[in-house]
Amino acid sequence: MTTVLTMRAIGKSFPGVRALDGVSLTVGEGEVVALLGENGAGKSTLMNILAGVFKDYEGEIEIGGEPARIHSPKDAGRHGIAMIHQELNLVPELSIADNIFLGRERAILDRKGMEARTAELLRGLGLDLSPRTLVKQCKIAERQLIEVAKALSQNVRVLVMDEPTSALADAEVHRLYEVIRDLTGRGVAVIYISHRLEELEEIADRVVVLRDGRYVGERSSIDRDELIQMMVGRPLGEMFPRANGGSDGAELLRVEGLSVPAEPGSGRTALREVSLSVRTGEIVGVAGLMGAGRSELLESIFGVHRAAAGRMMLGGRPYRPRSPKQAIARGVALVAEDRKAQSLVLGNTIGFNASLPSLKRFLRFGVVDRRREGAAVAGQVRELRVKAPGTRFTVGNLSGGNQQKVVLAKWLLTAPSLILMDEPTRGIDVGAKAEIHALMSELAASGKAVLVASSELPELLAMCDRILVLCEGRITAEFPRGQATQEAILAAAMARQQVTTL
Template identity: 90%
Template sequence: MTVLEMRAIGKSFPGVRALDGVNLTVGEGEVVALLGENGAGKSTLMNILAGVFKDYEGEIEIAGEPARVHSPKEAARHGIAMIHQELNLVPELSIADNIFLGRERAILDRKSMEARTAELLRGLGLDLSPRRLIKQCKIAERQLIEVAKALSQNVRVLVMDEPTSALADAEVQRLYGVIRDLTARGVAVIYISHRLEELEEIADRVVVLRDGRHIGERSTVDRDELIQMMVGRPLGEMFPRANGGSEGDELLRVEGLSVPGDPAVGRTALRGISLTVRAGEIVGVAGLMGAGRSELLESIFGVHRPSEGSISLAGAPYRPKSPKQAIDRGVALVAEDRKAQSLVLGNSVVFNASLSSLGRYLRLWRVDRRRESAAVERQVRDLRVKTPGLRFTVGNLSGGNQQKVVLAKWLLTEPSLILMDEPTRGIDVGAKAEIHALMSELAASGKAVLVASSELPELLAMCDRILVLCEGRITAEFPRGGAGQEAILEAAMARQQVTT
């Protein structure tokens, strides 16, 4: 039985035809994967279904009946729920308040709300208090809370926009179990993901969009064919580092580093971390949610103060008291949450790209706008940022292009050590390939790269070594080619050192 049918859907924005006659059908208990590059129209199509965009062309039917969907409330009445890629949670409210936001009655039954929230969280493997504030939760936890919010409703059609982008493999498998339970109950699922390796396991059908048009659909997953359908051309090497890189002198040394945790904000403590990174080397950091990957990179960047241990950079003592001191020493951090931590969304491309290197363009205490624009223009060209111009608002760019602006910002500081936290989270395969190529180029030019990622294929393909964290400790270190995904996951769940 067909649960959802969207026919001849069209949508235009000023100067842009975002969707042009797109059709989509989803059956009862079916998982349809929706693929396409950033800007292909996937999120626009789903935002129409979820009632976010009320003006559109075409028709929508739910279970064979015409459906008017011109607001999120109307979508909810039809049993449509959407987990957005850009998480729609209120940071100052609790988890329970967020899950039931918009469905409150005159008198709140907090006991029932919190009991139901706890039940939903347990089903997703989250051991969190329903009273915890969203701002105290990690990105991966917030992503699963969004899933819980959707599951709390009477869902007939569930849209999942990049639901695994911040999750490690163990959490992904847990989410797959939830999806299978839903489809067994007849729920139709539309699944948007840039992780093509997920589709073979979870999708019944794959639909591809490009430039706002329906390109085709497949019932089997052929990675190369799907990529060519998405980008309109053969992509070439996804991981352009088949043999690893050549190592230079030791650039970073961390010895016995311990950093206090903070349960109130969900920050994992680091315990006795020791590692090295050499010039020209890419070192990966793997681990499950809450293992301490972000905390490690942020501590090296001067965000958190160590209680024990030492760090040296290029042979000299290094103990930054702030990110500014880290930047001054040639350290850059591509943060996990680009929108909250790396970009000022309401400002322009040039404003964001030059933000960390603005002092380089000062002349008589004023910014030389010509030099600033010329420097940013070079980075925009080299990184192939798709933008109408340097003055274009960065918040209106696609996720992949926003990430390129973040990279441009740090490259303009001319760092020697680049810390990358989930550098390809939530971006399409074309942009991923470009960022992988950039990582290889940076290492080849003699820079040191320390990258944390929940995508094990990315780490295995790109890194010279992989460090594995579990509960703030390093439990294993694998050389290139020295381990597969199973061995890394075993170390990620081990509290003691694993012999490699």
């Protein structure tokens, strides 16, 4: 196999942090190398050096056996290196076509040619979108596939994919695998960063593991337990620590015939006559393909979208929230899908973010009691084991897993009775996933009701007492724990007509 990329003894430091310490990596022509490690292990830093995002670093890079000086994204592009970043680099106000060709325009735009090529790329990824659609009108999963299309529009020799499936359901994931196989068949080298270990056996030729900025080792065979131990440096307990739950608690939430329209061009899926219930002490899952309406359902219960028909009951009382503020006042919390855009103020501190929705708790004579607020936040941060120097640390500088813990801390401080979770483990490492799964179990055991939407079927199958399946805004099936299978869920997720609840 011809070596396409060699990175030798790469080092990188930030103020107070040694992010990479002598890391080396090689990738061959047509090879898929998976890069694993916990958040903060150095994976994204290493790839950002390769992509020219970080211009100052130690070590050497070779492309095709020749030294390559990569100190900017343009340098990387000239060497045939493209990267799909975990944090999507799209301009929301521009069209899909404009985003795909951004930075490569000529003096006179060939608008027709750009849109034709964009349409071809989108079809190849199974996206039924117009090239003229504004990115801000697209769902997160669609934006992720647009990033893939943007990378594929270039003549790539090395393609870096940082969490490319984190917002995709199983059907979209398999479509992406087909694209990767097509690329490797044409000799493109692929570096694949993922926290979904179940993907590796299907897509990766080799696995390279980093920990604390250092190279730990590599494997050509996939042994899940061994890889986890290499990543975290210790044996990890149950990935899904959920004992058989119970549905004997009192009914907390009831939704009957909920219909929520979607405005033209909003990019949202309309909900049609959705009915469901969640009991105290119960974890209920929501499955479905991209665009099925999972996020819209949770957001509607949280008061983000107005219902046109149907009714809701919460704790035995009528519940019709007209805003998230009213939902919070009734004890409802939403861990949103996009934590950076919807849940956190990245430029502010852990303490500021964690106490935002619960400031009323700390008022004294109309003034926030900073001592009580700080003590409550610090206690929640300790309990969730957020890795940070203190509550005054900027949230934007935390790893994805620790940012998600701050989101959870924020909502737990409101003392909710119903917790809505939209992709709660998206883009976080295996250790943080296990901690969040354990927290979900603890919340249910303490009498909270949890409604969780996830594109990871193993997560839903292992953690939920019941699973609801959505297709095009309708519930098409309901499976009790122990009777659900991935095949049955996918069949219901692709069904257009409502089927009998099991």
